Structure formats: C-alpha cells, structure tokens
Amino acid sequence: xxxxxxxxxxxxxxxxxxxxxxxxxxxxxxxxxxxxxxxxxxxxxxxxxxxxxxxxxxxxxxxxxxxxxxxxxxxxxxxxxxxxxxxxxxxxxxxxxxxxxxxxxxxxxxxxxxxxxxxxxxxxxxxxxxxxxxxxxxxxxxxxxxxxxxxxxxxxxxxxxxxxxxxxxxxxxxxxxxxxxxxxxxxxxxxxxxxxxxxxxxxxxxxxxxxxxxxxxxxxxxxxx
Ligand code: SAH
Numbered sequence: 001x002x003x004x005x006x007x008x009x010x011x012x013x014x015x016x017x018x019x020x021x022x023x024x025x026x027x028x029x030x031x032x033x034x035x036x037x038x039x040x041x042x043x044x045x046x047x048x049x050x051x052x053x054x055x056x057x058x059x060x061x062x063x064x065x066x067x068x069x070x071x072x073x074x075x076x077x078x079x080x081x082x083x084x085x086x087x088x089x090x091x092x093x094x095x096x097x098x099x100x101x102x103x104x105x106x107x108x109x110x111x112x113x114x115x116x117x118x119x120x121x122x123x124x125x126x127x128x129x130x131x132x133x134x135x136x137x138x139x140x141x142x143x144x145x146x147x148x149x150x151x152x153x154x155x156x157x158x159x160x161x162x163x164x165x166x167x168x169x170x171x172x173x174x175x176x177x178x179x180x181x182x183x184x185x186x187x188x189x190x191x192x193x194x195x196x197x198x199x200x201x202x203x204x205x206x207x208x209x210x211x212x213x214x215x216x217x218x219x220x221x222x223x224x225x
Contacts, residue, residue, distance in 0.1 A: 016048050019060040023047075027062050028080045038084045041110040042076065049135065050101040069121050071217050073101040074163060078214065080107075085198060085211070086159035086182045088112050095155065095176065097147030098163035098219075102128035105140050108161070115140045116154050118147035120220055146222035150176040157181060165194045166219040177201050184211075190218035 024042050033039065048059035050073055055065050064072040074082075082104065088094070092112035096105050099119035105128075109115045117140060119125040125144035132140050143151060147162075148170045155176035162173070162185035169185055177183050181201055188194030196211045 016046060016060075020047065023060040023062075023076055027077050031077055033077075033080045033084050035084045037088065037111045038080055038107075041083065041107045042080050044110060045103065045106045046135070047073075047076065047103060050103040050106070050131065067101045067124070069124055071100050071121065071124060073103050074216075079104050082161055082163070082184050082196075083107055083111070085184050086161065088159065092158040093154070095151055095157040095160045095173075096163065097150075097160070097173070098217075099128045099142055100124060100163065102132045102137075102140070102142070104161065104163055105142075106132065106135070106137050109137050109140050112158075113139065116143070116151050116157070117141070118143045118145050118151060120144070120146050120222065146220075148172065148219075148221060152176060159183065160185075162186065162219070163216065164219040165190055165214075165216040169197070169199060174199070174201070174206070179204065186214050186216040 048056045088111040096117040099117040105117040129142045150172045156178040160183040165186040183199040186194040193213045198209045
C-alpha cells in the first residue's frame with residue numbers, strides 16, 4: 001500500500017514536470033523568450049502549488065487563474081515576459097508590487113539575489129508568506145502594505161515589477177529605482193486593457209516604452225490614505 005502511494009506520488013510529480021516542460025516549449029519559447037535563466041526558472045517553479053487545489057490540473061494552461069479575493073495568478077507567458085524584460089542578473093535586488101500567489105516572486109528568486117514583494121490583501125499576504133517559506137524560497141521577503149509607497153528601507157532596487165494595473169507610475173517607485181534600473185508596470189484604466197510599460201532610468205532621465213496590451217487586476221490603495 002505504501003509503495004502504491006509512493007508510486008502514485010512519483011507519477012504525479014512527473015506529470016507536473018512534463019506539463020511544465022510543455023508549457024515552456026509551447027507557450028514561452030515558442031513566443032520568443034530565449035533567456036536561459038528565465039526558461040530554467042519557469043521549468044523549475046511548481047506552478048501547481050501556487051494555485052487553488054481545484055485548479056491544480058489547469059495550473060500549466062495558457063491562462064491566468066483565480067487565486068481568491070478577486071485576484072489572479074498571471075498567465076505563464078506574462079510572468080516569463082516580465083521576468084525577461086528586466087534583464088535579471090545574479091546580483092539584482094528586485095521589488096515586486098502585488099505578491100498575489102507568490103509565483104512571480106518565486107520565479108524571480110531563482111535568478112536574482114533577493115526579491116522584496118508587497119501584497120495589500122492580508123489573507124493573500126499570509127498565505128503566500130507561508131507558501132514561500134514551506135517551499136524554501138529563502139531569498140524572498142514579503143510585506144503586507146500598500147505597494148504605492150514601495151519599500152524605501154530596502155531600496156534602491158535594480159528592477160521593479162508591478163503586477164497590478166496602475167493609473168500612473170507611482171512616484172515613490174520611480175524614486176526607489178536605481179539609476180540604470182528597469183521597471184515593468186501595466187498602466188491604464190482598471191477593468192479594461194492596459195499598456196505594459198517599460199520604464200528605464202538612465203543618468204537621471206526617464207525613458208518609457210509601450211510593450212503590449214495586457215489585462216491585469218487593479219492596483220488598489222489603502223483606505224486610510
Ligand atoms: N504577481 C502575482 C499576481 C498578482 S495579481 C502572482 O504571481 O500570483 C495582483 C496582486 O496585486 C493582487 O494580489 C492584489 O491584491 C495586489 N495589489 C493590488 N494593489 C496593490 C497595492 N497597492 N499594493 C500591493 N499589492 C497590491
């Protein structure tokens with residue numbers, strides 16, 4: 001009996017690994033993502049452990065999925081795209097706004113030195129903090145706050161990844177971006193499509209580029225402000 005369970009467990013683990021490999025080949029490589037560290041991270045992070053139990057079988061599908069509290073885990077391609085576009089390096093300190101399930105943070109954490117991530121919804125924060133700890137992602141620090149203000153004590157950051165749609169680039173985030181750093185942020189009106197913006201700071205000057213249309217959940221603000 002025990003052997004049967006072990007065998008089933010092994011089988012299941014292999015099925016997910018296979019699904020992940022397929023996801024990388026058909027959704028990510030096929031759409032032009034070539035960075036070896038991004039591809040390796042997408043092949044490694046167990047996405048099925050970041051979705052709700054009932055959705056585990058769909059974890060590697062080409063779509064976002066609900067994670068409760070009206071929020072979603074982004075589509076795998078979008079996670080890979082946002083990872084790749086900041087040109088992540090081993091010594092990078094990255095700030096993420098919108099921890100959600102913790103998946104994007106986990107992917108980044110396999111490539112960079114440290115990830116600081118902020119989630120405004122307390123139950124999601126608690127859940128992701130525990131999940132990331134249980135899965136041994138030890139270079140991710142999670143905070144429950146309104147990410148509009150960034151995380152000044154930990155900055156400045158080599159890169160900032162915002163995973164909720166803002167109406168404009170929050171000035172505190174701009175300030176906490178290192179010179180030479182990159183920020184990726186969906187900007188536009190909530191509940192419609194937004195532009196995914198790449199913001200670069202060079203010699204004190206700001207350069208922005210529209211990359212593509214996307215649809216993210218809204219960037220919300222703390223009520224007491
Ligand atoms: N990166 C996530 C996807 C998150 S969806 C993942 O990989 O699963 C966007 C998240 O941003 C939601 O969880 C939402 O609650 C959070 N969010 C929205 N506005 C925020 C704010 N001002 N500060 C911090 N988090 C915010």
